[in-house]
Amino acid sequence: MKTASWWHGAVIYQVYPRSFRDTNGDGVGDLPGIVEKLDYIASLGVDAIWISPFFKSPMADFGYDIADYRDVDPLFGTIEDFDRVLAKAHSLGIKVMIDQVLSHTSIEHAWFQESRESRDNAKADWYVWADARDDGTPPNNWLSIFGGVAWQWEPRREQYYLHNFLTSQPDLNFHCDDVRAATLDNVAFWLDRGVDGLRLDAINFCYHDAQLRDNPPKPPHLRVGRGFSADNPYAYQYHYYNNTQPETLGFMEELRGLMDRYPDVAALGEFSSEDSLATMAEYVGDQRLHMGYSFELLTDDFSVDYIRGTVENLESKMPHGWPCWAISNHDVERAVSRWGGDEASDALAAQLVALVCSLRGSVCLYQGEELGLTEAEVPFEALQDPYGISFWPNFKGRDGCRTPLPWSDAPNTGFSDGTPWLPIPSEHRARSVQAQETDPNSVLNTTRRFLRWRKTLPALVHGDIAFLDTREPVLAFTRGNGDDRLLVVFNLSTTAVDWPLPASTFPEGRPPTALDDHGLLTGKVVGGELKLPGRGVYFARLG
CATH class of the missing domain: 2.60.40.1180 (Golgi alpha-mannosidase II)
Structure with missing residues (x-):
């Protein structure tokens, strides 16, 4: 078996910084908290960390609405704190991947602030602007994942702008050469700083149909949500035109060309499309992205037929590309609850880690999977997620998988000396790191043992x-x-x-x-x- 790059078969531990470890008592996790707990991460036997966004942001979508791609939000610390994360991780033999949210920005980004002012300024074409129809309604029928139409009126320009997510997350116009160049410059900033890889959020949303054609309706029996609520109107359409456009492949090749100038770095793309596995197969390859993952194993279907069918489907479409599998992340109900229901147990939690780590590909483990954390019940009055607030009570949003990591039996489970930004469920206290450390058969220690054992078997990592x-x-x-x-x-x-x-x-x-x-x-x-x-x-x- 030839020597593979570090990411080939790697286990990547996702750190959601808001909920990882708070060191300054404001109730929100931060970069110094990651530095403090990197020894713990190393003890798991993982190969890399992926850090969810920590960039300057108004936090309307908790960091996935970026106001400055090159600066750390004061909520999380400073750029020097990030350098400390990078240095310590590397000293422990851990690679560092960071989220890059390229398809859209915050409305507070300087680019948008300039673009919205007029139709003839230097950044007038940097976002997706369109005139109203004759009756004043939006230019087409595109919908936002977070509910409602995907267009917002801007009185300064007397035009609508496109937002595939929140109204405060305007979409960049990748048909504009300057946008692509500026985006690649921002990516290069972090590669120059020494990061080992990028997790590319919603990367197939970079381009839109330049003709702004209407999306066709989807029959009721096919309205199945992947990565969004199934009763969301977004499921009522085939999303042929507001994402996954042919031009995106050219940009993937530009991005790969940039990354190939750096030694042994990797790009992991996240895909959500009408056929996410086909999209992954198209976007991943020698001249495009190194790895890809979708929401296919983040659904409610925990069956032999579904798991086998999903993996075989991708294998048939992408025989030479490299997948990355995940069964939990910051957007979906935790797997031990989603797949275990009333039968959730430590045995299931440990088995799920082993299962996802035994498939062909790399793996993303979400913080707390190694503890067997269940989905938290967050009451409406404590919700933070705008997605859940909009769709309550049919869909409770993403807060239940984002509650802070329990470290000990100290107040607030050792996560913070202040009031945590989300309530920590009492049942998580019994699953804290401290509670599991001394039990050789705990989910935590079983995960450690399995991940170290896996590394001794090249067939399981690369075969x-x-x-x-x-x-x-x-x-x-x-x-x-x-x-x-x-x-x-x-x-x-x-x-x-x-x-x-x-x-x-x-x-x-x-x-x-x-x-x-x-x-x-x-x-x-x-x-x-x-x-x-x-x-x-x-x-x-x-x-």
Whole structure:
């Protein structure tokens, strides 16, 4: 197996800084808090961190509305604090990826402040402006993910501007050469500073249809939400024209050209489109992005058929590209609650980490997955997420997965000496880092053991994947190449099951050699049959 770049098969730990660790008592996590806890992150055995936005912002969307791409918001610290994060992470052998939100800015960005003033200023074409229809209504039927029309009237120009997200997040016009050049300059600023990679938020939203054609309606039975509420009017359309335009591929190649000037850096694109897997396959490759991930495993469907179908679908479309899988992040209900429901347990939490880390690709683990954190119930009066406030009560927003990380049994679980920006549920206190440190079988220590064990198996980190025919609830596949092949099996249920091992697992008549030093509930082969406990796993070497 040839030597791969650091990101190939890497486990990337997502840090949501607002909720990670607060060091100044204002109730919001900060960059010094990341510095303080980097030793903890290193103890997990991950390869890199991805830090969600910490740039200057009015925080309408908690940092995903950027007012200055090159400065740190005082809420999080200073640029020198970021340099300390970078230096300490590198000293611990951890790579650092940062979020880049390129498709839109905040209305408080200097570019927009100038662009909105007139139709003939130097940045007049830097955003997506359009005249009203004859009756004064918006120029087309495009909708915002966060609810309502995707157009906002600007009286200074007497035009509408496009916003695919909040009204305070105007979309940049990537058809403008100056916009692309300025965007690449901002990216270069952070690459020059020494970051190892970029997580590109909603990257397929950079371009819009220059003709502003209406999106066609979607039949009711196809209105399925991925990354947004299924009852959101946004699901009523095929989004053929407000994102994922052909011109974006050219910009991906420009971006890759810039990144290729830096040694061993990586770009991870986030995709949400009508066919996110096809979009990922198109955007990822030697001349485009290094990796991509979508919301396909961030849905409610926790079944063998769905997981296998999703992975095989991507494999067929992107045989030479490299995926990055995630089952939790800052935008969706935590996986242990979403997939476990009333049956959520430590065994499920540990199994889910093992499952996502056993697929072909790199992995994003969201802070708290290593603790088995459940989704928090946040009452309406404590909500912060504008998305949840708009769609309450049918959709409660994203606050439930964003509550602060519990560190100890101290007040506010050691997250802050002040009042946390979101309430910390009492059930998370029992799952704090301190509570789990001394238990060798805790989710935390099982995660540590598994991630270190995974690194000893090149087939599991870099190998190909091939699924075996099974029935619910048994998910089985092989990983590896040539003679270095592993059998990987998961029982997705809480009930013990028996699975007859297929003949393909007995090359030359030799049974598989069990590998059981991973720390999870493991199965055993008895008379050619694999006996798996509830939430059990089985890893074995073939041949």
